Amino acid sequence: MSLLLQALFGRLPIGWLQLTHNRTRFAAALAGVAFANVLVFVQLGIMNSMATATLKPYGFFQADIMISASDANSMTEGSNVARQWMYQAMADPDVVAGTGLFVATVTWQRTDKALGLTTYGIDPTQPIFLSPEMATRAATLQLPNSGILDRFTRGLPRDETAAIRPQSPLSFEANNITLTLYDTFAGGGGFGGDGFMMVSDQTFLQQFPARSSGAPDHILLQVAAGADPDVVAARLRDLVSDKSLRIRSYAQAAAEDLSYQQTKRPTGIIFGFGVVIGVLVGIVIVYQVLSTDVADHLSEYATFKAIGYGQGFFLSVVFEQALVLGMLGFVPGLAVASLLLWAMASATTLPLAMTAGMAVTVFIGTVVACSLSGAIATRRLVAADPADLF
Amino acid sequence: MTEDVPVKVNGLNHWFGKGEARKQALFDVNLKVAGGSLTVLVGPSGSGKTTLLTLAGCLRDVQHGSIRLLGQELNGAHSDLQRALRRRLGFIFQAHNLHGSLTALQNVLMGLQVHGRSDPVLQAKAARHILTLLGLGDRMDYLPDNLSGGQKQRVAVARALVGNPDIVFADEPTAALDRESGATVVQMLKRLGQVRGTTTVMVTHDNRILELADRIVTLEDGRIVNDTAP
Secondary structure, three states, X not given: OHHHHHHHHOOOOHHHHHHHHOHHXXXXXXXXXXXXXXXXXXXXXXXXXXXXXHHHHHHHEOOOEEEEOOOOOOOOOOOOOOOHHHHHHOOOOOEEEEEXXXXXXXXXXXXXXXXXXXXXXXXXXXXXXXXXXXXXXHHHHOOOOEEEEEOOOOOOOHHHHHOOEOOEOEEEEEOOEEEEEEEEEOOOOOOOOOEEEEEEHHHHHHHOOOOOOXXXXXXXXXXXXXXXXXXXXXXXXXXXXXXXXXXXXXXXXXXXXXXXXXXXOHHHHHHHHHHHHHHHHHHHHHHHHHHHHHXXXXXXXXXXXXXXXXXXXXXXXXXXXXXXHHHHHHHHHHHHHHHHHHHHHHHHOOOOOOOHHHXXXXXXXXXXXXXXXXXXXXXHHHHXXXXXXX | OOOOOOEEEEEEEEEEOOHHHOEEEEEEEEEEEOOOXXXXXXXXXXXXXXXXXXXXXXXXXXOEEEEEEOOEEOXXXXXXXXXXXXXXXXXXXXXXXXXXXXXXXHHHHHHHHOOOOOOHHHHHHHHHHHXXXXXXXXXXXXXXXXXXXXXXXXXXXXXHHOOOOOEEEEEOOOOOOOHHHHHHHHHHHHHHHHHOOOEEEEEOOOHHHHOOOOEEEEEEOOEEEEEEOO
């Protein structure tokens, strides 16, 4: 390390030597940086998992345009949409297919606990609106009161979900109706429920008799090959009589849902704050370490000033220390955070995992935050007056 | 290049403090130090010796009067010029002020690296040479905490001299040294003056040094009261 820094800075690695001179303090400083890294990683991991969980249901379907009520900020929120607007939209020559999408939570009361399943009801005779994984299972949905279940549903033993097959279905009762699960798909726990379930629109309406087939939660449209969904959506906003509706491309709807979850929902804001707090804690820790180090070495710095070293030298020493703390503190932080995220994912089935993007982001952030702390700490160098040495 | 008069002080006054607490430390000091000479400043505590040393060594800003150091006026000098001049000086402090995290060799190297990047092998060779001359050949890799007071002071001397300075400013450089080590240091300074023309301005109370001085300047109450060549 010493040789590497010497080659990098073209001088003795004063910062490194200063830091490692007091090994106990150095270890404490690294632990502090690692702790801040863990804070940021965990919060980022939760934020990422929220994004993954938010976008997950959009992957169950294939659509180009989604029509939702004005208050539908996400897939699972908002009022219904009259089916008549789907027919009106289909008058556009570029709209080739449309279907209604129903969403509600079905509670599966088990002996030990109640599972909340975010349930989507869709017309199984139009498999073009389903993802390839779902489309292959669409036929089973045509059976009355049948469904396919998220095999990663939180709270369900894995061997129990693994046993669900068309030849060995599993039945349970919800809303006084027996639902039979014939197959499973890869979903994954989210923040809004324990898992997902896919049923036909008819089964859905059986489950929720108060709901009407003429008023789904969203309307999905597909456009002709080569047509731009954004252009068609803009045209539909003029065409459809109800101007309060949100008519967006499917991709835009997903992006706006994600933005809503991250910036408007309390959970998103709290996790975002967690990241900010982690960064601030890191900056404070590194600042404290560097500023104490500068204060402890003021007379030595004053000596260097007397010898003729300039501000650039002192800045480079403090930045060298910031870089060392940032880099060496990052490694244990990454390891501990990876372990924590894995443990949390196992316990919650949330899609929590360390990603390369997170690692790179936090590493760059750590180095920047450490440099920022170093820049603030160098203000103390002004107090190093060489005249005081005599 | 050695100046004939590397330090020229003219009408120098200096004050410390502000307002009613302001106190004058130097009064109309005039002094010319010849190149290659060993000039010793003596006088009681508070007489202004150290103030004069720090002003001439670019470590304080000149308030009133003139100091020409190596041909450059220090009154109103920009910090860049001050820094450039300091690189041509060598400082030996009473409290050695070694960097506690650096070995003896690394401390000495700091006196060389201030001049910029150069061959690290040659730098190390020069640093080892001067440490050996000062009797520290077997202590090069020791941290200051593991050196005696005298050894630390000799490392500080080596750091000051390794860059071949034009002028050496020293404040009680032999205070922590035994008789033999003190003599080695002063003779080295004297020899540098004779061979390289290095000028030395030194504050000391050590009578052993006075015998070797080319000139003894006595200050009292901020004024030069005596200026003799022994």
